[in-house]
Amino acid sequence: MQIGVLGPLEVRAGDGRPVDVPGARLRGLLAALALRPGRVVPRAVLVDWIWGEHPPADAANALQRLVSRLRKLLPGGALEGLTDGYRLAVEPDAVDAVRFERLVAAGQARTEDVSGRVHLLREALGLWRGAALQDVGLADSAALDAAVVRLEGLRLTAAEARAEADVALGRGAEVVTELADLVAAHPVRERLVAALMRALAAAGRDSEALQVFQRAREALADTLGADPSPELSAVHLALLRGELGRREEDRRTNLRAELTSFVGRQADVAAVRGLLAEHRLTTVIGSGGAGKTRLATETARTLLDDLPDGVWLVELAALGADGGEVAQSALDGLGLRDALLGGAPNAELTDRLIAAVRDREALLILDNCEHVIEQAAVFAHRVLGECRRLRILATSREPLGITGEALWPVEPLALPRGEAGPAELASSPAVRLLRDRAGAVRRDLAAGADTDARTLAVMGRVCRALDGMPLAIELAAARLRTMTVDQLAHRLDDRFRLLTSGSRTALPRHKTLRAVVDWSWELLSGAERTVLRRLSVFSGGASLEAAERVCADGGGDGVAEGDVLELLTALTEKSLLRAEGGAAPRYRMLGTIKEYASHRLAEAGEAERTRRAHLGYVVELTETAEPHLRRAEQLEWLAAPQARPPGLGREVGPEVEGLGIRRE
Template identity: 45%
Template sequence: MAYGVLGPTLAGPTVAAGGARVRALLARLLLDAGQVVPLPRLIDDLYGDNPPAGAVNAVQSSVSRLRREVPISYDGSGYRLDIEPDEVDAHRFTRLAGSARSAARDGDFATASAQLTEALALWRGEALADVRSAPFAAAAADRLEESRRQALEDRIEAELHLHPSADAIDELRKLLDVAPLREHTWALLMRSLAAGGRPAEALAAFEQARRVLADELGVDPSAELSAVHTAVLRGPARHRLPAQLTSFVDRQELARAEAALKSARLVTLAGPGGAGKTRLSIEVAGRHPGEACLVELAGTGPADVARTVLDALGLRDTGLRDRSAGPDTLDRLLAALSTRELLLILDNCEHVLSAAAELTGRLLAACPGLRVLATSREPLGVTGEVRVPVAGLPVEAAVRLFAERGAAAGSLLGAEDETAVRQIVRTLDGLPLALELAAARLPVLLVDELARRVDDRFRVLSRGSSTAESRHQTLWNLVAWSWDLLTPPEQTLARAFTVFRGGAGLDAIEQVGGLGPETLDVLDGLVSKSLIERDGARYRMLSTIRAFCAAQGPAPTDRHAEYFLRLAQTADTQLRGPDQLIWLDRLDADRDNLHAAVRHGSDEVALRLVAALSFYWWLRGARGEAAALARELLERAGPADGLAEEYVLCQLNTGLADEHPARYLQALDRPPAQPFLLYLSAFTAGPPRASDEEVVDMQESLRARLRGSPWSEALASIGSGWIALFRGDQPWADREFARALVGFQALGERWGAMLAQSGLAELATARGDHQAARAPMDEALRLAAELRSDVDLAEMLRSRAEIHLLAGDPDGAAADFTESMALATGCGAPEVVASSRIGLARLALRRDDPVTARELAFTALAECPTGWYTADGVRLSIKLVLGQSAADPVEAAHWYRQVVAEAAGPDAANVVATALAALEVP
């Protein structure tokens, strides 16, 4: 820049000459470049409140010296630097920063990042660095430095939108060293740490920010900072909108669907297969403000629609450490979406039309912030539905799509090909999928030849199917034509590929496809012909093509089931070690394939699969799905030689609590092949009904039988610790939880370590050592965050709030109760929402505010479900607070008597004792 104040004062390419007073005058004029600065203001700014008697002459003298370097004019009232403001670095900086903010508001983060990078590059040091002694300089420099910090934050935020990473962590920490009360900077630091795969550090940063704000300002974190904290706890969003592999050709239905979604809560894109409904829905969702999630229903059965939606949203049936039955899938969905703003895309509803329509109606009625965009070959028939027909592309758009896909296949079309292309487009009715399949043939056929063959083939094939809808004829005939042109190995692999659900990786295709070493070359041929799509490291087949290929012969279901059994068994051992997260993601990618293998595998393979997947299902909160699969299997399979353990696990997954699992465990003289059998059996049976001595003998006997299996031994210590805690034997519980923690940490296994840490925290709380409870609870929270269990995060935040409360930290308790409510609401855990809300009510009672406490308690009572153990305990706590906050003694006694009569759930004894004391019952 020719002129500058963002560093030493510049007048031209070098630092301005002259003494301090001359440079200060230049800097002051630069701040108002192009504008007249009145002489009295100049004198005040340069000399302060007590200017010397000769201040006017001194200014005139300084101006005279400056005129040798810069153009200055005088209009009778003051002086003006006659240059354009954009020639001054500070003005150019301000203009670029403002333009970048506008670009960011419009979602153009690339432009925002570029402009902010350019703006920040103008800084050469501290603002007004060499004139800081001038009276005007300090305030002006502070304003400029604040703008610089804001611009740096804006640039980092734009880059986080473009390329989420931890690259800016050092810059953000330096900003916080200077301005530790800037909450937006703390939020950016947490987002950067989380984006860099460092969620534990992000959570620690939140705690540090909370302490700084409380100590310095006496306030809680802002809504922005709390929202980032919640997002970090939840972990990265999954299964939202898939990345698209090809460009999108604009079509008029896009604008119609966007407009319809602004006024209607259910919009259905209805049209034939191959019309591009899925791709269109993703484009609509991508332009919709707010959160959106795609749910693929093509491979889903009618009974599994709600569970598929739950899974796509990244929700769980239960928490990792939950010991209660919990709500069913639909109840959890309704609870999770009741206060959420979300666009839900239900794709391929025609396969499960009635079930999809019923679920959509229930969700829309109960969730006012929900909108649904469905794709189907026919409308759902739900009240309020707006139908947007999706047919073939208009001619010009279809020609453009065909040309783009032809170019992608390596064939550039010229003007001489236009007639033939238009003929192809008309023959294929402008169907996007048909055009893509046809374009894939351009590398081996001239466009004229392709037009002739397509036209001839359809005339022949359509004669026998004149009753079919024309576009269905067109697409089916085109797939048939493509099929006939495949080599025998390509047909074999295409037919075999239909056995996969949700796509497959290369190893699975090689093992299941049956072609051996030539699989990769054959697969390459199918991809180049657009019959199979590559999506990163996985491959998928569109449902229309799958339907045709599946009709050409049986798929290799046995090889498929055997391959995924091997995968599940390998993963099962890895889930109990340091690579747990890697293998969880690996199984997530093939979850549909694993469940399909249970359904179509032989009885033996299916039983082994259920056993191998039991721990995975628990870690992913898929107990409802596991129960349904296990129940289906038990209807067709009974006990088999050599598969007793697998059969017991199948029973336990259904939640059946008969004597068979107990007898099997008592007869075990070695560690079970599937160690998770111990946890499921204990979960089903509940605490042992025996004397303390008998319990100790049972535990020692079990430990002796588990020697040689470190994971099983550590898990047994978890059970032993909780039983000891229930019995009031705190020293025993302490030893057992500590032993379990050492065992799980040695294995690098997060789930078990989380149970051990939460057990140690509960134990410290029971001892009254609330400070000692903080560290293990914080570590349990970190591990739950890594395992992406929102329910456990919510429960443990509520537990940590109780620790804060008992330790005399009401602000910390309020923050954790509020955070727990937000998380529990998002994951559909109404009992945890109610439990955290009643915690806030107890805080209100401590503040001597019974009116607020009563309002919170009645809200909690309305939202707390009934029918399972932990929720019943929460309802007791709610009724106790209603008694404590009642103004009328008669009403208070009414609630206390209900507590005594309904005693159930965790901590019932403590709650009942408090109620009895209030009733003055001995």
């Protein structure tokens, strides 16, 4: 015999024949027995089920008469009378409600086998044909009402569990409509609300998911005077963080897969990793095209397994010079684009970001900070102060200037010596990069191909001419599609016209060599531009004294001699100059920067004037030094700082090299 109570009462004999059970009390008796199949149900319990608080005066005899009538309707031996009550002699699974409870319990127990859980829960929910015990009709039976409430509650629990499992299997979009109907019927059922939010997020409908949470919060306040539970609030926070609706491996980073190999910076990766382990803010600084972004992202990839909440690239290059919203770029990078729809409506973007990442152990890469340096510094200082497990790795052409900031200057790739042999040339990081990128367009130049010593030597010359700058080398490699290595080397004197074949998908400032330096130039003040272009007349760099004499003009354009030191410092911090030496540093430029500054000097109409100032300084220096350098005590004189004229360092500077004097 099969008995169904999950909907209209349904009874079938062993041969499948339907059995009609007329009358509310007979149906109530059968339901009370069916919910405890194979077990003895006490007479008092049955009386309570059937008559509730108004039993007849002779309840025992009234119950006996009902049992007799029901026994005649059921197959023989199905209803047994015992001394302490009555028992329905059927298997538990013969009653749909009992089978339903068993399947739900089994489905909830299989926590690891999500697919198996879904199968069991679907089978359980498939047993329902309508409302539980819907046609029993015992109006005054509290026991019946309690059984209905329990079964309907378990039905909701099963629906919630099945929906959660479906979302976990990537089927969230398929259950949105069903869950929306359930939430509409049960607006304060928080687990249903959470399941609907997850399903909407899985369907890419984050805004609607946030609206569902807002409606649930209002319903809870209006109906129960309560706030959302910690569990529902956690789902809301995960939605703001962009953690819902994505596979686990996609949640931990937004770094794109690279299309080219990473050459020559393995030691830098280890060093930056070390700084990040000790400092919560590390800034990778260097000139344009030095490879700061690539170094930062490659370092971050090595940290993915150590950061539970991942690594996130925040691209600031698209922001205007006014800074735009650094916080908005961070929200976009973290995938929190819908955060504007949640939380307090008047909260600042940075406040919302902090609320979303406060407890996350993650790394943010703030990329290309130089043109929004003030805004990036303020943002980093605020976020690091309130998110104690967060770390920031910034890339910029100058430091953020925050207390506690660790710096890693990105130097040009190591260059081979001028007299290097084939083995040293082939192993040089700069030449390796040139061969690697050239190999993509010329198979005969690839790193694995046989390359003669002469070609390697020319490649070494190309890399030295380009100062080992990675972007310049990559642009040069692209030119090898249509020219030989010799032709490339011979034309590098006009590098800004030659190196113009950048990637179509690169940032505009990285598509040509001139654009790289133009970007840095545009970020300079007028006084900084003046000093940089005038320094281009020095062939081997300048001492502070020399720069003050040649670059200052008595205030004609705002560059006074007393301002030069500060301007040199600013240009050095912006990676356009390199300060080399100890107590008396010399300020030098990379060849590419020097050529660019020389062009700018000519454009400004200052070339002749600056060269005359430089020549006058060299003549004065030479006249002062010559008597001492031609005597036997020249070495003693050079070793005595107080005796040297301004501009002459411990080693004879380029200013007096024309005299043919060397320390040896």
